[in-house]
Amino acid sequence: MNENLSVLGVFALLSVLAVGGGAAVLPETKALVVESHHWLTDDQFRDIYGLGQVVPGPNMLMVIVIGYHVTGYIGALLAFLGFFVPAGLISWGASRVWDHFEGSPWRRSLQRGMAPMVVGLMAAGTISIARTAIDGALTIAIAIAVFAGVYFVKRVNPALLVLGGGLVGLAFLS
Amino acid sequence: MSTPAPPGPGPAASGTSTASYAVPRDVLLWEIFLTFLFIGAVSFGGGVVAYLRAELVLKKRWLDEEHFLSALGIAQALPGLNATNMSIIVGDRLRGVAGAIIAFLGMTLPGGTMVLVLGVLYASNAHNPYVNATLIGVGAAAVGMLSAVTLQIGRKQLGSLIDITIIAVTVLMVSVLHISLLWVLLTVGPAAVLIYRPRRQDGATGPEPSA
Known part of the structure; x- marks a missing residue:
């Protein structure tokens, strides 16, 4: 079915665009999945992103759930392969040639120049999720509390804070 | 290699010399798999890099600090997630292609299975x-x-005006103007690297284009 090919294509594209990691590619993921292909609503996207937060490993494993929503288990597999294999191959190849540029001053320029762009992309990713996830006093309060916990209290496990946010939501919103 | 390594990275490198370090070549595949499976299963809340460092550098000693940071540099500069890129790069250095695949699967299997189960439950609720x-x-x-x-x-x-500008331009393009990520990467990326291009007079990376 064509929809399977779309899933593979969309996530393979996102894979090679994901410079700077998962948060950096969030706005583009949302644009393609919600706005271009209408595979999910805004709220579903936020919910599925939330699922990615409560499991271990990279948050972007949530692409599996997006694929599942489109064409079931095959979509889940294709989204996983599409999102991880192209970037994985690039990394694999690059790490084999990278050491040849050990002394190149351009290597430093590359790392130095990319750093602020990646921070900008991560900030844009945060904004993209916030637009759907922040919609009132309670969600603002949860976000600020978790921010303070992660930023100022280094010893706390971030996953517990995220789960705590879920419990607060359950207690006050249901 | 003849790289004049800069003085040790910050505080307390715990006395282990990095000069005589070589990546071990005889690590068993199942050991690579189990190590990454463990990291993949306990690394809740993002921040996988911290877990990777704890296991690979501090506990298993498969990499020293310098090799770890070099691998991280590659993982960050290229597309893909740090966690999976790092597992592929480290797996490859330990045991070649088989090591890379095994490490990647170990890293993604626990979280991938769990998120799929949650996703199926979510779809029906x-x-x-x-x-x-x-x-x-x-x-x-x-x-x-x-x-x-x-x-x-x-x-x-945030202490550098140039960096703040690059961050602001990136956010403006993505979040306000909704420009496709591809174009952002193709314009901001090269521009930022050019701003920080190597200078003829050594030292000073501070940009001061004397055009």
């Missing part, structure tokens, strides 16, 4: 008010966490 309320809370918490992590990573850059 989409209109359950308790599920929705919980996920609204989780989503809000995720915003708090993403902001904190972004600020932690970006804090260093």
